[in-house]
Amino acid sequence: MRALVSVSDKSGLVEFIRECGSSISEIYATGSTAEHLRKNGIRARSTSELTGFDQLLGGRVKTLHPKIFAGILADGEARLREGREYPDFDMVICNFYPFKQVSGGNDLGAMAENIDIGGVSLVRAAAKNYRNVIVLSDPSDYAVVADLLRRENKVPEKAREELALKSFQRVSDYDILIYNSLFRVIDGGISQSLLISGINGEKLRYGENPDQRGYLYSDGSVLGVANSRKLGGKELSYNNLMDSDSAFAAVMEFEKPACVIVKHNTPCGAAVGRNLLEAYTKALETDMESAYGSVIAFNREVDEETASALSQLFVEVLVAPSYRDGSIDIMKKKKNLRILEAKPEQGRGMRVRSISGGYLLQDELTSHFGKLELKTEKHASPEQVDDLDFAWKVVTHCRSNAIVLARNGGTVAIGAGQTSRVEALRIAIAKGGKKCENSVLASDAFFPFSDSVELAGENGIAAIIQPGGSIRDSEVVAMAERKGIPMYFTGKRVFLH
Template identity: 50%
Template sequence: MRILISVYDKAGLVDFLNSISNYIDEIYGTEGTVKYLKENNIKANNSSLLTGFDDLLGGRVKTLHPAIFSGILSKRDTESNEQLKKYNYKDFDMVICNLYPFVEASKTNDLQKMIENIDIGGLSLIRAAAKNYKNVAVLSNPDDYEMVKDALKENGEIDIKTREILGLRAFSRSANYDIQIYNRLYHKLNGSQPEELFIYGYGRSDLRYGENPDQEAYMFKTDEKYGIPNGIQLNGKELSYNNILDANAALETVQDFDDITSVIIKHRSPSGISSADTLKDAFINSYNADSESAYGFVVALNRKLDMDTAMEMKNKFIEVLIAPEFDSDALKLLKKKKNLRIIKCSMEKDPEKAVASISGGILMQSKLNYRYENLELKSSTEASDAKLKDLEFAWKVVAHTKSNAMVLAKNRTTVGIGAGQTSRIESLKIAIERGGENVKGSVLASDAFIPFDDSVIECYKNGIDAIIQPGGSIRDDDVIKRCNEYKIPLYFTGKRVFLH
């Protein structure tokens, strides 16, 4: 077997070549790779013996030559063999190649470094070998070494299925490489969202089912760092499409809280959220905020799960539990619930824009941000410090609640949540109904402006102590007047947090 090697990432290369040495007849490589191999006692020939040059243009041209690409693209038929013989070219059975680290170079924000790390020859080698996968095995990442080693050990050759997988992986990686170059170079040169949208998803996970059991569903990663796709499932059955959506909603909500917080989600909207001095209290409060809805729920915590909290969870019907860390005894206890999906997940927020699919197109927007520049008192009555904390808490919650959204909160715990209604007053009435006797003394957050004073009247009738809302209605004066009449503190954020 004749191998051509040109790699930037040399991890695992020497061990791999040593493990398959019985199958290797010749190795050719670019200058840097050959030097590395010889330092590690592996015999290799410089590709310059085939091309007639070491490199050109300061290394920009190394392998771009017919002697190389003919040997990769040869069909191994009579015509191809005669042409290679005519020019004294050799064919290759394997290409091992990975690419310059363009993504890493782009993080320096140095345009010249970015340009010099755009791989040309390596990308061409990978694509050529992938095109001729029936005759040439292409290893485009160190992750491929184990597969090839196993194939040779089992079959004494690289079987066609392994070659197909390697070829498809190579095309996938080369496509992503071009996507990264376009996206990052466009942003560097123009400072804006690219005119064309390219999204690379990888690491497919087959989900249990889609929104309904007869629908197929899959999850893909778009990076190696953020969110549920990069979480580690520690227990439970396969996740479904709905589980992922609810888990994502829970995670994105709890990430907005610095205090110890428990978030319970049903159908992508919160049913109960609480911040407290202990995780146990936060969970109990979030569950009791709407225990009727909290059946078959998703819960996200922003602190390590401890045994006290786990004890409170053990008899609850939880679909998915998300936390950044787990005490070993708490995890052991909850693993007794075989169907409970437990996911260890980073609390670091994903800064990338949000994307949604529609028929015939894709929508993109920046992530919702609840933070406002200035909280403006609009009424003649001020809220106490404790009520201001509750208003801030309720505002964070309403930013993650489906609109029209009205959230009642007290003592950093939701009291009642009205969501997804076509009428804002109807959402408020639902929140009040859900809250029952706990409504008195709570505060109200609205995700968009309150258009009429009917909501203020309803607050007064039910003992709601303060209101936070964006403002901006043509009837703001009516709302302010009614708040002054009832001595209800009213604050404007000047920012809408509408979530469809």
């Protein structure tokens, strides 16, 4: 059997070829792959012996040559002909340049340099001719093929079909990742074609409920919760991942050390502080009852002090950008606590949701707005303005209709997921009790009537931030004036469904 080898990921390659033994009688390999094999005592001929050139354009052109592709694409009849100027290949081992490593950035030059051309072409050609060529595009398949060759001295057609199908999938995933990454940087808008690729599929215990199936797929990047590393704890559930994504998106809104606690996909506590421990303590005080069995996210490296405090509470998942070694040791003592290390997404991404018969696509929701506009005579103090900004960031990540009450960089109470805005406020006030006094209020959409502002005034609310835009804005602002409450408009609605 003659093999053509050209890989970026060289893991397991030497071991695989050794396990194949005499099944592989001759190897042709490209530059660095050939060097790697020779250094490990495996004979490999250079592809330049076939093509007549070593490498062109600094390595950009190595395998794009008729003699190589003829040897891959030759069918059964062509392989029987004598006197041909090219050898037949029975196996192609190839994986692609690591575009995934640069896909989350904004450097088009780096992206272009990591777009594989020859490798993708080799894999497509080999997969097309799977009856005559074994195609290996994923190192995880080495063991299966080596075992088949060792036991049966061949790779059956069914296995070849599966390897070919997987290779076409990997080519498709690779191209979609390139398109989506370049589109994000170059255009940033909405394309007429929606290309979605989910890779590394993982079956979850179940979906939102035990009678629903659930799966997790990666978008092929290294960013976000779907691509996080699990450093400890038991298997993740569908709900764990949903809540982790919500918590991590919310906490990364803040520049100061921050903590966000999420239950059933909406925050039940959030805070900023001088350090993570202070932020966690303040966030937990919002609603200790709801925090039981929650998901908690931080925007900084988790230290030992914070980890020790967390160990006193039953938490489903902890997600953060990084952890100190000592903090991991502390948290691993809680065997059921899932510890996720996630890289935040850069820039404004897109969100996809399926509906019957199609998909909805929109820009990712963020709290950013233009100019904060004071609508009342009375203005808030600098400290209250900071709290308004904080509360606005939190309410952006609460299910609509949502009201957030906050003070001193922490949430006092949250009313979310209500069909009535005034009812959301009633819930927040009931939860906050006396702590509502002198807190500020953020609303994710305009007040349709002045009743919410009147209720806020009766409960000591010190300032309000809201989008504005109601046909009754004048009545709402007038009520704020009567109650002596400074009111600010952001000019931006932040519904979340």
